[in-house]
Amino acid sequence: MNENDLPSPQKATVENQQSLSRRAFITTSVLAGGAVVLAAIPIVSTVVLPSLKKGAGKWVDFGKAEKLTDDFSMLSYEFMVKDGWQDLPQRGFVWAKSDDKAGVKIFSSTCSHLACSVIWNKEKGMFLCPCHSGLFDPNGQPAGGPPKKPLTLLPHKIEEGKLMVHITL
Numbered sequence: 001m002n003e004n005d006l007p008s009p010q011k012a013t014v015e016n017q018q019s020l021s022r023r024a025f026i027t028t029s030v031l032a033g034g035a036v037v038l039a040a041i042p043i044v045s046t047v048v049l050p051s052l053k054k055g056a057g058k059w060v061d062f063g064k065a066e067k068l069t070d071d072f073s074m075l076s077y078e079f080m081v082k083d084g085w086q087d088l089p090q091r092g093f094v095w096a097k098s099d100d101k102a103g104v105k106i107f108s109s110t111c112s113h114l115a116c117s118v119i120w121n122k123e124k125g126m127f128l129c130p131c132h133s134g135l136f137d138p139n140g141q142p143a144g145g146p147p148k149k150p151l152t153l154l155p156h157k158i159e160e161g162k163l164m165v166h167i168t169l
Contacts, residue, residue: 056168056169057166057167057168057169058079058166058167058169059157059164059165059166059167060077060079060164060165060166060167061162061163061164062075062077062094062096062162062163062164062165063162063163064161064162064163065098065104065158065161065162065163066161068096068097068098068104068163069097069098070097070098070099071097071122072095072096072097072107072120072122072138073095073096073097074093074094074095074109074120075093075094075095075096075163075165076091076092076093077090077091077092077093077094077165077167078090078091081169090167090169092109092167093109093117094106094107094108094109094154094165094167095107095108095109095118095120095127096163096165104156104158104163105153106153106154106156106163106165107127107140107151107152107153107154108151108152108153108154110151110152111129111131111134111147111151112142112147112148112149112150112151112152113129113131113132113134113145113146113147113148113149114131114132116129116130116131116132116134117129118134118136118151125137125138126138126143127140127151129145129147132145132146132147133145134146134147135147136150136151140152140153154166154167
């Protein structure tokens, strides 16, 4: 046996220190990674997840359904919405009409092109979007300008003679 074949005490100590420091590094890395994941859970649930939720809705009472006519009427609404730590007003309007053939129709006032508010023009018998000269026929279908999609027909019901419309938040 040769003297070089024997492990030197100094050589063994350096190798043990290197493996010990690797082990400590890996342990520290795993613990730090776990701490980051645990800290990220409340952040993700508070910040990211609400933005991924589909818009919730609310049934809004617009009063007596018998007040609707055979021409479109603008019905406005306002209610409070919880947004983070604040209660904020949600305001808007819808277009509603009632006739014997088609029953009650409720259209969103939001243009399907760039979300401007559309206005019913009684003389032309069309919905007009002032932002980009969009036109919609009385059934909400695009009739001119840039809009390609129809106006949104909103779900509604009549309960105890009152018109209830589902507004998406």
